[in-house]
Amino acid sequence: MPSLEDELFPSTPGKFKIDRGHNINRQFHRCFASTSTMFIWALFLIALTASYLSFQSFVDSGNRYFTASWGGIQWEKQIRNSAKTNRPGGMSVLVTGAAGFIGSHVSLALKKRGDGVVGLDNFNNYYDPSLKKARQSLLHSQAILVVEGDLNDVKLMAKLFDLVAFTHVMHLAAQAGVRYAMENPSSYVHSNIAGLVTLLETCKSANPQPAIVWASSSSVYGLNDKVPFSELDRTDQPASLYAATKKAGEEITHTYNHIYGLAITGLRFFTVYGPWGRPDMAYFSFTRNILQGKTITIYRGKNKADLARDFTYIDDIVKGCLGSLDTSGRSTGSGGKKRGPAPYRNFNLGNTTPVKVPTLVNILEKHLRVKAKRKIVEMPGNGDVPYTHANISLARREFGYKPTTDLQTGLKKFVRWYLSYYGYNRKDVW
Numbered sequence: 001m002p003s004l005e006d007e008l009f010p011s012t013p014g015k016f017k018i019d020r021g022h023n024i025n026r027q028f029h030r031c032f033a034s035t036s037t038m039f040i041w042a043l044f045l046i047a048l049t050a051s052y053l054s055f056q057s058f059v060d061s062g063n064r065y066f067t068a069s070w071g072g073i074q075w076e077k078q079i080r081n082s083a084k085t086n087r088p089g090g091m092s093v094l095v096t097g098a099a100g101f102i103g104s105h106v107s108l109a110l111k112k113r114g115d116g117v118v119g120l121d122n123f124n125n126y127y128d129p130s131l132k133k134a135r136q137s138l139l140h141s142q143a144i145l146v147v148e149g150d151l152n153d154v155k156l157m158a159k160l161f162d163l164v165a166f167t168h169v170m171h172l173a174a175q176a177g178v179r180y181a182m183e184n185p186s187s188y189v190h191s192n193i194a195g196l197v198t199l200l201e202t203c204k205s206a207n208p209q210p211a212i213v214w215a216s217s218s219s220v221y222g223l224n225d226k227v228p229f230s231e232l233d234r235t236d237q238p239a240s241l242y243a244a245t246k247k248a249g250e251e252i253t254h255t256y257n258h259i260y261g262l263a264i265t266g267l268r269f270f271t272v273y274g275p276w277g278r279p280d281m282a283y284f285s286f287t288r289n290i291l292q293g294k295t296i297t298i299y300r301g302k303n304k305a306d307l308a309r310d311f312t313y314i315d316d317i318v319k320g321c322l323g324s325l326d327t328s329g330r331s332t333g334s335g336g337k338k339r340g341p342a343p344y345r346n347f348n349l350g351n352t353t354p355v356k357v358p359t360l361v362n363i364l365e366k367h368l369r370v371k372a373k374r375k376i377v378e379m380p381g382n383g384d385v386p387y388t389h390a391n392i393s394l395a396r397r398e399f400g401y402k403p404t405t406d407l408q409t410g411l412k413k414f415v416r417w418y419l420s421y422y423g424y425n426r427k428d429v430w
C-alpha cells in the first residue's frame with residue numbers, strides 16, 4: 001500500500017527517490033558548513049518574514065476595503081434617511097431583493113404612501129444585472145437607498161438593524177426560476193435556505209423584532225391536482241428543487257415564529273408578470289424572441305394538453321404585499337426571547353383565472369403585431385407543473401385582496417414598457 005508521502009509526492013519507486021534524498025542531504029551540509037553562509041541564510045529568512053507580513057497587511061487592507069463598500073458615516077446617514085417615515089404611524093421597512101422585479105415595485109409603493117424603505121440586493125447575474133441597476137436608479141430617484149450586499153453577510157445584516165429599528169421586513173430576495181434549479185442547485189440553497197436563516201437570525205435578535213412578510217411560491221403545491229389551490233391543500237410533493245426550497249422556507253419561518261415569537265406571513269405568488277419584469281420568465285423571453293424573429297418553444301403536457309398558469313399582474317401583487325404588511329400583526333419577542341404567540345400566516349396571491357400558454361402567446365402577438373414562430377415540444381421533466389389556479393378567499397377575507405387586471409390588459413402594459421425600455425420605435429414593430 002502506498003504511504004501518505006508517496007501519495008502526496010508520487011514518484012517513480014526505487015532508485016530515483018533515494019538519490020533525491022541523498023542529494024538534498026549533501027547540499028544541506030555544504031550550505032551550512034560555514035558561519036558566513038549561515039549568516040546569509042538568516043538574513044534571507046528575515047527578509048522573507050518581512051515580505052510575508054507586508055503581504056498579509058496588504059490582504060487585510062483589501063478585505064477592509066471590500067467590507068467598507070457598505071460602511072462609513074455618509075452611508076449610515078443615507079440608510080437612516082431612506083428609512084425615515086413620512087406619515088403618522090408609518091412603517092420602516094427593509095426590502096430585500098429591492099432591485100428585483102417585485103421588490104422594486106413594492107419599494108416604490110411603500111415610499112409613495114409615506115413609509116420608510118431601505119433596500120438590499122446582491123445584484124447577482126442570474127439575469128442581466130443592468131436591468132437591476134436601472135431599477136435601483138429608479139428607486140434612487142425616489143430617495144430609496146438600495147444597499148449592495150448579500151443576505152448571508154451577517155455583519156451587514158446586523159449593521160442595518162443597528163442603524164434602523166425596522167418595523168417590518170419585506171423579504172423578496174431569492175433565487176427564482178423553476179427550471180434553473182437543475183443547472184445551479186446550490187444557488188437555491190445559498191439564497192432561499194441559508195440567506196433566509198441569516199435574515200431570521202438577525203430579526204429574532206433585533207430589538208424590537210420586526211414583522212416579516214416574505215415571498216413563498218405557488219410552486220409549493222407541486223403535484224397537488226386539486227384545483228383551485230387552497231392554503232389547506234397538501235404542499236408536501238414539490239416538483240422542483242426551487243419549490244422544495246420555498247416549502248422549506250415555510251417550515252423554517254414556522255420554527256422562528258414558534259420559538260422566537262416572530263410575526264410571519266408567507267405569500268404564495270402565482271406567476272407574476274408586468275413592466276420591469278424578469279427576463280427569465282416565459283412572457284418576457286417570448287416577447288424578446290418574437291421581436292427578434294426567433295422561434296419560441298412552447299411546452300405541452302401529457303396527452304397534448306396545454307400548460308396553463310394563473311398569471312398575476314404586478315400591481316395586484318403589490319396591493320397584496322401592502323395588505324399583508326398592514327395586517328401582519330406584531331412580533332412578540334425581543335433580543336431572542338419570545339414573550340407570547342405571534343401570527344403565522346400563508347396566503348395565495350393569484351389572479352384566479354388560469355390562461356393557457358398558447359393563449360398568452362396569442363395575446364403577445366396581438367400587442368406586438370408580430371407573428372410568433374412556434375415550436376411545440378413535450379414538457380421536459382424539469383420541475384414544471386401543468387396547471388396553477390389560486391383560491392384567494394383567505395387573502396380576500398384578511399386584507400381585501402382583489403386582483404383587477406386581466407392578462408390582456410396586463411400584457412399590454414408590459415409590452416408598452418418593454419418597447420420603450422429597450423428603445424424600440426413603434427414603427428420598427430408595427
Ligand SMILES: O=C(O)[C@H]1O[C@H](OP(=O)(O)OP(=O)(O)OC[C@H]2O[C@@H](n3ccc(=O)[nH]c3=O)[C@H](O)[C@@H]2O)[C@H](O)[C@@H](O)[C@@H]1O
Pocket residue numbers: 176177178216217218219268269270271272280281282283297298299300307308309357384
Ligand atoms: O408561480 C410561481 O410561484 C412561479 O412562477 C414562475 O414560474 P413559472 O410559472 O414556471 O413561470 P414561467 O417560467 O414564466 O413559465 C410559464 C409557463 O410557460 C411555460 N414555458 C416556459 C418557458 C418556455 O420556453 N416555454 C414554455 O412553454 C412553462 O412551462 C410554464 O407553463 C416564476 O418563474 C417563479 O419564480 C415563481 O415562483
